Each structure stands twice: as structure tokens, then as C-alpha cells.
Amino acid sequence: MQMERLVMIPGPTPVAPSIRGQMARQVQAFGDPRFVADYRCLIDELGTLLRCDGQTFPLAGTGTLAMEMAIANTTTRGNAVLVVSNGFFGDRFIDICEGKGLVVDVLRAEWGDAVSPAAIAAQLAQKPYAAVTVSHVDTSTAVCAPIAEIGEVMKDFPDTLYIVDGVAATGGEFEDMAAMHIDVLLTASQKAFGVSPGLFVVWASAAAMQRRAALGTIPEYYVDMHRWLPVMQDPAKYFATPAINLVWAMLESCRIIAAEGYQARAARHAKNAAAAHAGFAAMGLSVLARAGLRASTLSCLLYPEGVDDARFRASLLDEGLIVAGGLGAYAGRMFRMGHMGNIDTNDMVVALAAVERALATCGAAPAPGAGVGAYLAALAT
Numbered sequence: 143m144q145m146e147r148l149v150m151i152p153g154p155t156p157v158a159p160s161i162r163g164q165m166a167r168q169v170q171a172f173g174d175p176r177f178v179a180d181y182r183c184l185i186d187e188l189g190t191l192l193r194c195d196g197q198t199f200p201l202a203g204t205g206t207l208a209m210e211m212a213i214a215n216t217t218t219r220g221n222a223v224l225v226v227s228n229g230f231f232g233d234r235f236i237d238i239c240e241g242k243g244l245v246v247d248v249l250r251a252e253w254g255d256a257v258s259p260a261a262i263a264a265q266l267a268q269k270p271y272a273a274v275t276v277s278h279v280d281t282s283t284a285v286c287a288p289i290a291e292i293g294e295v296m297k298d299f300p301d302t303l304y305i306v307d308g309v310a311a312t313g314g315e316f317e318d319m320a321a322m323h324i325d326v327l328l329t330a331s332q333k334a335f336g337v338s339p340g341l342f343v344v345w346a347s348a349a350a351m352q353r354r355a356a357l358g359t360i361p362e363y364y365v366d367m368h369r370w371l372p373v374m375q376d377p378a379k380y381f382a383t384p385a386i387n388l389v390w391a392m393l394e395s396c397r398i399i400a401a402e403g404y405q406a407r408a409a410r411h412a413k414n415a416a417a418a419h420a421g422f423a424a425m426g427l428s429v430l431a432r433a434g435l436r437a438s439t440l441s442c443l444l445y446p447e448g449v450d451d452a453r454f455r456a457s458l459l460d461e462g463l464i465v466a467g468g469l470g471a472y473a474g475r476m477f478r479m480g481h482m483g484n485i486d487t488n489d490m491v492v493a494l495a496a497v498e499r500a501l502a503t504c505g506a507a508p509a510p511g512a513g514v515g516a517y518l519a520a521l522a523t
């Protein structure tokens with residue numbers, strides 16, 4: 143029998159029917175007044191959602207391009223940047239910054255842990271930094287950085303811009319640029335917004351836009367905020383073709399988030415993740431991230447003794463579920479499951495039951511229903 147495959151990797155995440163409907167629409171011209179109004183609406187909604195006092199840029203590209211855009215518009219060759227890395231995606235900023243000729247200092251946590259706000263404060267006091275980068279949720283470890291506390295630290299360093307990678311967080315974990323003192327936030331459509339890949343969003347605070355202005359001409363072209371600014375202020379203008387259907391899809395995602403309420407959505411993610419962790423523990427799987435630092439958008443789960451990664455993930459595929467493998471030193475030792483965006487309790491029950499059957503195939507036999515039972519019990523509390 144041909145089964146639907148439930149996509150439970152940490153992005154792309156399953157796309158809700160109403161969002162799919164937007165992507166299936168006949169395209170419109172980018173100058174069509176109907177599309178211009180929709181694009182304007184998306185820019186405004188995203189800005190309001192994250193409480194951005196500057197400019198919001200929803201553009202065609204992936205999260206990695208958004209990371210480049212953040213660095214390109216806030217730094218210039220020779221500047222010092224502090225990269226706070228809690229895993230693979232934190233490290234990606236090192237390459238981006240070194241490629242641009244920046245002086246890069248790195249504060250790195252053991253995988254499963256996070257760099258403390260105190261350590262960041264101590265480093266910032268050493269010398270002037272143009273910017274600090276932090277991944278809100280590092281998708282290689284499912285560690286959630288304390289971005290609000292780091293924001294408090296940043297208040298003492300007004301000349302250092304606070305850049306947050308929200309690619310696996312924004313729309314799932316709660317974020318508020320104004321309250322958390324974030325200067326540049328970035329995300330991509332395929333993670334907690336639950337849209338197909340292809341659109342990214344960069345939010346730049348008023349302070350970040352001032353920095354961009356102070357830089358004058360920059361070498362980058364497509365990601366230059368000043369080339370996009372006239373379009374963001376009047377989407378009837380052209381610089382490069384917007385991803386028309388993804389703009390609509392993202393707008394529908396914003397409507398879904400607004401209808402639930404961002405805080406309620408984040409609380410739902412947190413409750414679901416805690417319940418899922420109880421379910422995984424009941425099946426003998428342990429969570430990599432330290433308690434208190436666990437993301438609610440995905441989990442990294444270490445195998446019990448004797449379970450082979452390749453065999454487990456192949457069995458899971460047979461059960462209709464796809465998850466991601468571990469990265470770095472954790473390749474072969476764990477798997478990563480996304481549980482963000484518009485997935486619901488039914489999806490989670492299916493996912494936990496499939497994990498249980500795959501574990502049984504691999505010789506680790508949890509009691510039938512153990513994971514689902516623990517998950518549902520935790521949800522009910």
C-alpha cells in the first residue's frame with residue numbers, strides 16, 4: 143500500500159491546506175494592484191507580528207541568504223563580530239563573516255548546551271564589536287538560546303547590533319524585537335511559518351537601518367537593503383521579481399498565526415514539545431538539549447543502546463514518517479524531529495506511534511502505546 147509520508151524534519155514542515163491553496167493560485171504580475179496590496183499587507187503584518195520599529199524585508203531566497211543579508215548590511219571589512227554558536231547553524235555565521243573580511247571571535251557551547259548571557263557580556267566588554275550573532279534555536283542541537291536575557295545584556299552595548307537567527311524559531315518560539323532589544327531578526331518560510339521553502343524574511347530595527355545608512359555603498363547587490371527599501375515602501379516598484387505565490391502563502395500563514403495569537407501559538411509549541419519529550423522518554427529516547435534550554439520547535443533524540451541509525455530511519459520511512467539524521471559528532475547517534483508550525487496533535491500521535499514501531503523493528507521494544515500514552519497524559523495536564 144502506498145502511504146503518505148509525513149514530513150517531520152526540522153524544515154520544511156507540513157504545509158496546511160489553506161497555505162497550499164495560495165501556492166496553487168494562478169500567478170499575477172508583480173505590478174498588478176491586487177498583488178501590490180497583498181505584498182504591502184505581508185510587509186506590514188510581519189513587522190507588526192515581531193514588533194519591528196524599522197523595516198521588514200520578505201524576499202525570495204532561503205534562510206542562509208537572510209544570514210548573509212544581515213551581515214552585509216550591518217558590517218564592513220575589518221569590523222569585529224562576535225559569533226555565539228550553539229551548534230552547526232551558529233557556526234555558519236563564522237564562514238559568512240570570514241568571507242566578508244570581518245574579524246570573527248567565537249563563543250561556543252558544547253552541543254546540547256548554550257553560551258550564557260554572562261559569558262557574552264564578559265566578551266563584549268573586551269573590545270568594540272559591530273555585531274553579535276545568536277541562533278535562537280540551533281537546528282543541529284534543538285537548543286533554544288536565552289535570547290531575551292541576551293537582549294538585556296545588549297542594552298549595555300548600544301553600539302553593537304544584536305542579530306538573531308530565527309530560522310528554526312520565529313513563528314514557533316515567541317519573539318518580540320522591541321522587548322528583546324533585537325536589531326536584526328531573520329527567518330525562512332519553510333520552518334515554523336509552515337510554508338514551502340523559497341521565501342526569507344529579514345527584520346531590521348531602526349538602529350540597524352541607521353547602521354546600513356552609515357555604511358554608504360556596500361559591495362553586495364541583491365541583499366543590499368537600500369536597493370530593496372524603495373520596493374518595501376512601495377511594492378509597486380521593481381528591483382527583482384518577488385516570489386508571488388510564496389508572498390500569498392506567507393500572508394496566509396500570518397493570518398493563521400494572528401487567528402491563534404503568537405503567544406498562544408508559542409505556548410502550544412512549548413506544551414507540545416514537553417509532552418513529546420515525555421513520550422520519547424517513555425520509549426527510551428533521551429533528549430540532547432539540557433533541561434531548561436530545550437526548543438519547542440524540534441527535538442534531537444539520542445538512540446538507546448543497540449539501535450542502528452540507518453536501520454531505524456529506514457524502518458521509520460516504511461512506517462510513513464521522515465525525520466532528519468544527527469549532524470557533526472552526533473551523526474549516527476541521534477535523529478532530529480521537527481514539530482513546529484501548523485502540525486497538530488493528530489500528527490504528533492502518528493509520529494510517536496511510527497517511532498515506536500520503528501524502534502520495535504530495530505530490537506528496542508517499548509511497551510505498545512508507551513510513547514503515545516505518555517504524550518497524551520502530559521498534554522492532558
Ligand SMILES: *Cc1c(COP(=O)(O)O)cnc(C)c1O
Nearest residue numbers: 204205206231279281309310330
Ligand atoms: C534551516 C536553518 C538555516 C538555513 O536555512 P536555509 O533555508 O536552509 O538556507 C539557518 N539557521 C537555522 C537555525 C536553521 O534552522
